[in-house]
Amino acid sequence: xxxxxxxxxxxxxxxxxxxxxxxxxxxxxxxxxxxxxxxxxxxxxxxxxxxxxxxxxxxxxxxxxxxxxxxxxxxxxxxxxxxxxxxxxxxxxxxxxxxxxxxxxxxxxxxxxxxxxxxxxxxxxxxxxxxxxxxxxxxxxxxxxxxxxxxxxxxxxxxxxxxxxxxxxxxxxxxxxxxxxxxxxxxxxxxxxxxxxxxxxxxxxxxxxxxxxxxxxxxxxxxxxx
Amino acid sequence: xxxxxxxxxxxxxxxxxxxxxxxxxxxxxxxxxxxxxxxxxxxxxxxxxxxxxxxxxxxxxxxxxxxxxxxxxxxxxxxxxxxxxxxxxxxxxxxxxxxxxxxxxxxxxxxxxxxxxxxxxxxxxxxxxxxxxxxxxxxxxxxxxxxxxxxxxxxxxxxxxxxxxxxxxxxxxxxxxxxxxxxxxxxxxxxxxxxxxxxxxxxxxxxxxxxxxxxxxxxxxxxxxxxxxxxx
Amino acid sequence: xxxxxxxxxxxxxxxxxxxxxxxxxxxxxxxxxxxxxxxxxxxxxxxxxxxxxxxxxxxxxxxxxxxxxxxxxxxxxxxxxxxxxxxxxxxxxxxxxxxxxxxxxxxxxxxxxxxxxxxxxxxxxxxxxxxxxxxxxxxxxxxxxxxxxxxxxxxxxxxxxxxxxxxxxxxxxxxxxxxxxxxxxxx
Numbered sequence: 001x002x003x004x005x006x007x008x009x010x011x012x013x014x015x016x017x018x019x020x021x022x023x024x025x026x027x028x029x030x031x032x033x034x035x036x037x038x039x040x041x042x043x044x045x046x047x048x049x050x051x052x053x054x055x056x057x058x059x060x061x062x063x064x065x066x067x068x069x070x071x072x073x074x075x076x077x078x079x080x081x082x083x084x085x086x087x088x089x090x091x092x093x094x095x096x097x098x099x100x101x102x103x104x105x106x107x108x109x110x111x112x113x114x115x116x117x118x119x120x121x122x123x124x125x126x127x128x129x130x131x132x133x134x135x136x137x138x139x140x141x142x143x144x145x146x147x148x149x150x151x152x153x154x155x156x157x158x159x160x161x162x163x164x165x166x167x168x169x170x171x172x173x174x175x176x177x178x179x180x181x182x183x184x185x186x187x188x189x190x191x192x193x194x195x196x197x198x199x200x201x202x203x204x205x206x207x208x209x210x211x212x213x214x215x216x217x218x219x220x221x222x223x224x225x226x
Numbered sequence: 227x228x229x230x231x232x233x234x235x236x237x238x239x240x241x242x243x244x245x246x247x248x249x250x251x252x253x254x255x256x257x258x259x260x261x262x263x264x265x266x267x268x269x270x271x272x273x274x275x276x277x278x279x280x281x282x283x284x285x286x287x288x289x290x291x292x293x294x295x296x297x298x299x300x301x302x303x304x305x306x307x308x309x310x311x312x313x314x315x316x317x318x319x320x321x322x323x324x325x326x327x328x329x330x331x332x333x334x335x336x337x338x339x340x341x342x343x344x345x346x347x348x349x350x351x352x353x354x355x356x357x358x359x360x361x362x363x364x365x366x367x368x369x370x371x372x373x374x375x376x377x378x379x380x381x382x383x384x385x386x387x388x389x390x391x392x393x394x395x396x397x398x399x400x401x402x403x404x405x406x407x408x409x410x411x412x413x414x415x416x417x418x419x420x421x422x423x424x425x426x427x428x429x430x431x432x433x434x435x436x437x438x439x440x441x442x443x444x445x446x447x448x449x450x451x452x453x454x455x456x457x458x
Numbered sequence: 459x460x461x462x463x464x465x466x467x468x469x470x471x472x473x474x475x476x477x478x479x480x481x482x483x484x485x486x487x488x489x490x491x492x493x494x495x496x497x498x499x500x501x502x503x504x505x506x507x508x509x510x511x512x513x514x515x516x517x518x519x520x521x522x523x524x525x526x527x528x529x530x531x532x533x534x535x536x537x538x539x540x541x542x543x544x545x546x547x548x549x550x551x552x553x554x555x556x557x558x559x560x561x562x563x564x565x566x567x568x569x570x571x572x573x574x575x576x577x578x579x580x581x582x583x584x585x586x587x588x589x590x591x592x593x594x595x596x597x598x599x600x601x602x603x604x605x606x607x608x609x610x611x612x613x614x615x616x617x618x619x620x621x622x623x624x625x626x627x628x629x630x631x632x633x634x635x636x637x638x639x640x641x642x643x644x645x
Contacts (some may be wrong), residue, residue, distance in 0.1 A: 088304045089327040176583035222568060241559075242640035
């Protein structure tokens with residue numbers, strides 16, 4: 001069976017299981033709405049304030065809500081020892097990893113695309129002024145979050161303090177990607193297109209994605225089998 | 227060529243040797259019962275043979291190949307302590323999923339076939355989380371046999387099975403042996419295992435204390451092996 | 459006197475970078491050979507680097523207060539050091555969370571590789587970020603920071619090397635004790 005077909009089988013399995021129970025996606029959505037709400041109590045959102053904090057706020061929400069989802073990624077294989085069966089199956093560890101990444105990617109993006117309008121409503125911000133470019137940043141930044149979250153989900157799958165260790169590992173490593181995504185998002189939400197002064201952040205995001213996707217694909221077999 | 231060959235395997239946890247210089251062979255069509263007390267290293271050894279963990283020294287060969295190679299994995303069936311099926315999916319969805327991962331020609335057809343052979347065809351669309359324990363175990367057996375593996379590795383398979391599941395498993399194992407497949411089975415429940423076994427290996431504190439054919443005395447009195455060859 | 463102290467501890471920062479390289483190489487060699495000596499070396503080097511970084515950060519913070527009146531001025535070097543420190547702190551926390559020695563060593567080695575790839579990216583991102591923000595221009599680095607060509611750096615290097623060796627021996631002893639303990643448990 002082709003590599004990408006196997007990736008698809010894993011991805012669809014995760015998506016089907018998640019959409020049937022909706023545990024993680026509901027928690028993630030609820031969490032993101034609560035954070036957005038809490039922050040709106042904290043600030044008095046004037047036009048200028050919003051212009052400055054939008055990127056930061058959005059990506060904090062995405063990162064925290066996303067981690068809830070990513071924690072489930074390999075954790076869902078633990079009950080009933082399903083992870084053993086997946087490792088024993090004749091599919092490359094990288095295909096298993098990629099399949100899970102894709103499923104996580106779709107789920108986290110879905111939460112983000114719902115959070116954006118909520119953000120717009122709570123803070124009275126027109127965020128869609130540069131929508132195509134904003135979508136690009138969302139896609140790139142979420143992939144960074146997904147790849148790092150998924151590899152660490154695999155790494156921490158058998159640890160007792162998994163829920164604590166996953167964020168502790170993920171957030172510091174994500175700092176370059178998050179910083180870039182925040183900076184780009186702030187600019188785009190205020191209506192400024194990506195220009196000469198922003199494009200380096202975009203390059204950082206792309207570089208980060210490429211480097212960590214490649215390294216994770218190589219290391220995942222070691223992480224899972226030892 | 228032997229179906230399963232363990233060649234001088236050592237497994238360390240840090241500096242501590244959990245398995246010491248294990249040398250075993252299982253010829254095709256044989257059934258090897260791996261016996262030992264808790265902590266002797268049975269599960270550790272079985273997991274190394276299955277390719278879940280790596281031995282620090284020595285090698286394992288399945289039909290002459292590395293257990294982690296894709297071809298070998300296609301021919302290996304593993305039944306561990308967990309049932310390895312998803313609670314949120316139905317029995318049919320679970321088996322079809324594994325059928326696809328193992329590259330079967332018609333995953334759905336094979337899935338339906340095995341649901342019948344394990345007596346689960348009537349609940350094929352039921353979600354696994356609603357199954358009784360016995361049904362879950364029979365589904366686990368179906369999953370392990372689904373891709374017609376030539377080598378079956380089972381970790382204490384008869385533990386916690388109800389009588390119906392035991393009967394199903396014994397029947398399937400006998401059929402597999404008759405078809406020339408190889409079985410390596412770790413066990414506590416000595417009698418059900420020894421009835422099927424052609425060979426026996428006794429593990430004691432990480433070392434092989436006995437490795438040879440299964441004799442009638444062993445089947446008649448499970449404690450015989452421990453008495454003869456067991457812990458000093 | 460005070461400046462001399464700042465200078466001394468500050469020069470720990472580049473030595474911490476050297477320690478990170480040692481940790482990376484040790485981790486990769488461990489993944490290749492599965493020889494636990496390299497795992498112990500990676501741990502010792504990371505702990506050393508972390509300690510040096512912590513001292514350098516403290517010196518940087520105190521200098522910042524003494525010279526500029528603020529505890530933290532988002533200086534590029536200090537901020538990068540802080541982020542790297544967080545990443546290596548995560549490595550150390552992960553090690554404590556895994557019981558089984560082989561799993562611990564393997565997982566830690568993987569994190570070490572990922573952390574090392576991340577550090578330069580973080581450094582670049584922070585430099586760009588700072589250039590963008592409307593902060594007072596950086597008033598020069600804290601004394602000793604980033605400078606290798608001084609007696610201080612050499613002294614720090616020797617201190618770091620000594621600390622690494624001590625920690626390495628300690629980890630080897632701990633591993634031997636762990637093996638004895640496991641042996642005793644299976645009687």
